[in-house]
Amino acid sequence: MPRLPLLTLLGALATGCGASHAHVALEDRALTDAPPPRTPPPAAKRSVAAEEPPTSPHDARAFLARYPTPAACEGAARKLQASSRDDAWLALKVCAEAPGFTQLGAVLGSAWAEDLRVRPDAANLITRVVAQRGGSVEGELRLLHARKVPIFSLASAIAQPDTYRGRYVMLRAQVADQRAEGERPTLWLVEQGLQSVGSRREVGIAYNTDTVTQSSGDLGGRTALTGEGRVGGTIFTRESTTQSASERTYDNLSEETGREALGRLAAPDPFLETRRDYVILARFDGLRVTSGMTTDDEDEGPKIPVLTIVGYHLPQSLAVY
Structure with missing residues (x-):
């Protein structure tokens, strides 16, 4: 094989080095001219409470500890409806059991309308909230009727017994006496109204x-007797x-309305004390003739309403809500 001249070999080497140097220079320039990489904007920060799902209401103590205010508790219970309406209702009951829960407007809102219609314990939950708000039954019933909640007054049931038979009534009453008729005890209830006294x-x-x-x-x-x-x-x-x-200042005092009723219990209840006010939820069973003097114009004695007691709650001091 013939040898290449020395000058030819050196020229080839110089040409190769120049090409390599030019290639590196282009890469460097390309890297230099390229715009810097864009940093993605930081994600918006979200509160931990918004990201975390509501606590399970099956642990009532933990649920109340996380939502200590009544409004926050009811709001958390409402959020659970997206995953389980049963859990949401249980959470609302946990909220209502806590002292100071007076959110009757929220309970009567559209979010809970279906539960109030189908849940068998809905009327008792409403009665508890009414008691927590002070037990002004007459005023609270007007609010319930505005939302078409079928709980009525004792006065309405007495006036139209056939219309209200089998329906719920709510009343504020004291236990005047408790007696046993067979296996079922019967309470003599004296209805109370709440009056504001200044x-x-x-x-x-x-x-x-x-x-x-x-x-x-x-x-x-100078006198005539003593002189000077x-x-x-x-x-x-x-x-x-x-x-x-x-x-x-104004104090709220209970006062008898003049209406009385007989309340039936499934079993004796030692916590129902006499001469103490309760907010009572009951089912109206009709009117019963009582023994008494009759006049010539009457074929039978006076009548008294008979109730089956479903639940009762102690009214708290009238709250501002």
């Missing part, structure tokens, strides 16, 4: 001022002033 209460600090004034002097003169003479003495005057501030 009074004035002292506030702040009361200030007292006690002032004593002393006056002295002599009086001279002078009379001296001292006069004390005491004044007392009291200053205080007061404000107008």
Whole structure:
């Protein structure tokens, strides 16, 4: 094989080195001219509470601990409807069992309308919330009727017994007596109405001022019996002033409405104490003739409504809601 001249070989090497150098230079320029990579915008931060699903209501203590306010508790219960309406209803019952739950408007809202219609314990849950709000049954029934909730007053049931037989009634009442008729105890209920009574209460600090004034002097003169003479003495005057501030307050007192009823229980209940107010949910069973004096115009004695007690709750102090 013939040898290549030395100059030819050096020229080939120079040409190859130049090509390689040019190639590297293009790559460097391409990298230099390319725009810097775009950094994706940071994802919007979401609150942990919004990302985490509501706690299971089967652990009532943990559920209430996470949602300590009544409004937050009801809101969390409502969110559970997307996954399980049974769990959502259980959560609402857990919320209603907590003291201070007065969210009757939320319970009567459209979110719970279907549950209020089909759940057998819905009426008792509403009764508990009414008791938590102070037990002003007459006013609360107007709110229930505006939402077409079928719970009625004792007065309506007495006025139209055939219309309301078998329906729910709600009343605020005291237990006057408890007796046993066979195996089922019967309560003598005296309905109570809630009246607001105004009074004035002292506030702040009361200030007292006690002032004593002393006056002295002599009086001279002449009398027929003593002749010339002078009379001296001292006069004390005491004044007392009291200053205080007061404000107008209102207390809610229960007062008998004049209506009474017989309430039937499935079994004796030692927690139903006499002379104490309760908000009672019952089923109206009709009117029963009681023993008494009849007049010439009456064929039978007076009648008293008979109720089957479904549930009862102690009314709390009237709440502001």
